[in-house]
Amino acid sequence: MRPKVILDAGPAVHQAAGLGRYATELATALWRGESNRTELALFYNDHSGHRLPAALTNVPSSRLPMGQYRWRLSALASQVVRRPNLQRHLPPGDIYHATEHLLPRMARRTVLTVHDLIFRHLPETHTWRNRAFLATAMPIFARRADAIIAVSEQTKRDVVTAYGVPAAKVEVIPEGIDQDLFQPVCTGCDLSRTLQQRHGDYLLMVGTLEPRKNHAAAARALAILNQRGRSLNLVVVGGSGWKFSPFHKLVEELNLGTRVHFAGRVPDAELPTYYTNARVLLQPSLYEGFGFPILEAMGCATPVVSSNRSSLPELAGDCALLVDPTEPAAIAHAVEQVLDQPRLRSEMIRGGRKRAATFTWAEAARRTVDIYLSLL
Structure with missing residues (x-):
C-alpha cells in the first residue's frame, strides 16, 4: 500500500x-x-x-x-x-x-x-x-x-x-546536509577574496544569536588567543534571536569591538564560502538536539572545535576536537592545536569530509x- x-x-x-x-x-x-x-x-x-x-x-x-x-x-x-x-x-x-x-x-x-x-x-x-x-x-x-x-x-x-x-x-x-552545496569552494573566487579582505584570519560561528549557542565563551577564547599573539577575528553568522544584548556588552568589555564581525543571516548559497575560508568552526553550544554547522563545516573541509555536550559528540565522532563549552581556555587550546599541528588539521579535514558525506x-x-x- x-x-x-x-x-x-x-x-x-x-x-x-x-x-x-x-x-x-x-x-x-x-x-x-x-x-x-x-x-x-x-x-x-x-x-x-x-x-x-x-x-x-x-x-x-x-x-x-x-x-x-x-x-x-x-x-x-x-x-x-x-x-x-x-x-x-x-x-x-x-x-x-x-x-x-x-x-x-x-x-x-x-x-x-x-x-x-x-x-x-x-x-x-x-x-x-x-x-x-x-x-x-x-x-x-x-x-x-x-x-x-x-x-x-x-x-x-x-x-x-x-x-x-x-x-x-x-x-x-x-x-x-545538502551534499552538493556543502563542498569546499575556490578560495580565489570573488566572495572568498571579499571575505579574506573583510575578516582576515577568522574563526566562524553559525547559528541563531541566542544564549545557548554560547557565543560568550567563543569571544573569551578569542581574547585569550589574541593575548597570546594571534591575530584572529570571530565571524558570527546568523539571524537575531533573543537575550543577546549581553554578548554585545561582553565584546566591548573584552576590547574585541574590531575583532568580532557580525555577518547577519547569510544566503545558503554563500555559506560554503564562509566555511571554506574559516580557519576553524566553533560550536561551543550548551545544548543542541542536532547541530548542522558541524557537518556543513566538515563537508567544506573546515576543522571543527565543538562542545562535548548533548548531541554534538555523536555528530562529530572522532573528527572534531571536543571541549568543555564553559571553559574558554580549553576552546582556545583546541584552536591552537588545529592551527599549529598541520598533520592533525589534515586528519580532521579528511575524516570530517568522509563523516559529513554519510548524513x-x-x-x-x-x-x-x-x-x-x-x-x-
Whole structure:
C-alpha cells in the first residue's frame, strides 16, 4: 500500500533555522525520491503571510488561515478533549506527520518529530509562555503519537526519560546536509577574496544569536588567543534571536569591538564560502538536539572545535576536537592545536569530509517512509 502522508510544512514556511531546514529538506527528499512508496501532501497554518519555499511549490498543499497562538492552543485543546477537531481542515490521508513540536488530535495515524527538549534543560533560554506551553503539551504529544522520530540519540534519551514513552516507539533518524552545496569552494573566487579582505584570519560561528549557542565563551577564547599573539577575528553568522544584548556588552568589555564581525543571516548559497575560508568552526553550544554547522563545516573541509555536550559528540565522532563549552581556555587550546599541528588539521579535514558525506536527506527520507509503512 502506498500511504498518503500529510506533512506539516509550517516550519518550512515560517522559520529559517533548523526546524525550517528540516521540514523543507525532508519534504523535498520525500517528494523527489520516495514518491514510489508514499503520496505526499503538505499542510501549514498560514499565519505569517509567507509561502512555501520554491523547492516545494509543486507539491500538493493546503493551508489554514489561523493565528499562530490560536493554532497552537487549538492543537493542544484537541488532544486534551480527545477530539480531532482540526482534521476537517486537512486533506484526506492515512498519516499526519508533525515536523515540529505541535501535534493536533487526528483520527489517523500520527508521526511526531522531536528535535530537542532544550526548554527542559535550559529553561532560561525560552520565554515563560513557550516554556509553559511545551511543558504542558509535549508529554501529551509524545504519548499520543503513534511513532516518534528523534533527530539524535541524545534527543531519544531525553524523550524516553522525560515522558516515559517506550524506547521502541522512538526511532532515531539523523538529519542530513545538502551534499552538493556543502563542498569546499575556490578560495580565489570573488566572495572568498571579499571575505579574506573583510575578516582576515577568522574563526566562524553559525547559528541563531541566542544564549545557548554560547557565543560568550567563543569571544573569551578569542581574547585569550589574541593575548597570546594571534591575530584572529570571530565571524558570527546568523539571524537575531533573543537575550543577546549581553554578548554585545561582553565584546566591548573584552576590547574585541574590531575583532568580532557580525555577518547577519547569510544566503545558503554563500555559506560554503564562509566555511571554506574559516580557519576553524566553533560550536561551543550548551545544548543542541542536532547541530548542522558541524557537518556543513566538515563537508567544506573546515576543522571543527565543538562542545562535548548533548548531541554534538555523536555528530562529530572522532573528527572534531571536543571541549568543555564553559571553559574558554580549553576552546582556545583546541584552536591552537588545529592551527599549529598541520598533520592533525589534515586528519580532521579528511575524516570530517568522509563523516559529513554519510548524513544525507535521501537516507533520512527513506527511513522516514519506513516509519510510515510500519504504521499501516
